[in-house]
Amino acid sequence: MSDEQQTQDLDEGEIAADYVEGLLDIVDLDGDIEIEESGSRTTLKIGEAGDDSLAALSAPEVVSALQDLTRLAVQSQTGEFSRVVLDVAGSQDARTNELRDLVAQAIARIEGGADRAPLPAMSSYERKLVHDLVAEAGYHSESEGEGRDRHAVVVPA
Structure with missing residues (x-):
């Protein structure tokens, strides 16, 4: 730097x-x-x-x-x-744990046969955390929507 x-x-x-x-x-x-x-x-x-x-x-x-x-x-x-x-x-750790739970639920929907599992709208920082958590679990995610409606969507790898 x-x-x-x-x-x-x-x-x-x-x-x-x-x-x-x-x-x-x-x-x-x-x-x-x-x-x-x-x-x-x-x-x-x-x-x-x-x-x-x-x-x-x-x-x-x-x-x-x-x-x-x-x-x-x-x-x-x-x-x-x-x-x-x-x-x-400690709000950041609490929110990371909430996002971890949302990702686990989305992955469960994918494993249950869903083509995609959209998550609620969130900030770019939170979406980055979600993308990292999804990748760690061996799945893929992408962001959709505009502005305050932008959200992550989990899809099969």
């Missing part, structure tokens, strides 16, 4: 952390924020898994909305598209 890319990623993480910290202050919630870099993705871990004080913010639709707002805040300051991912009180 180039020095310029590392600086941009670091700035993105710091900008995102400052923004989220401001939001937490507004709603009078505490939560330690840790910035993690992985490849081209910056993840903000907010609080610890199971932190009940952040339970209201860890629901998937709330995390998604906060993530969108945070990405917009970063983009407005950097002028660059942001792929910041938020993990609120």
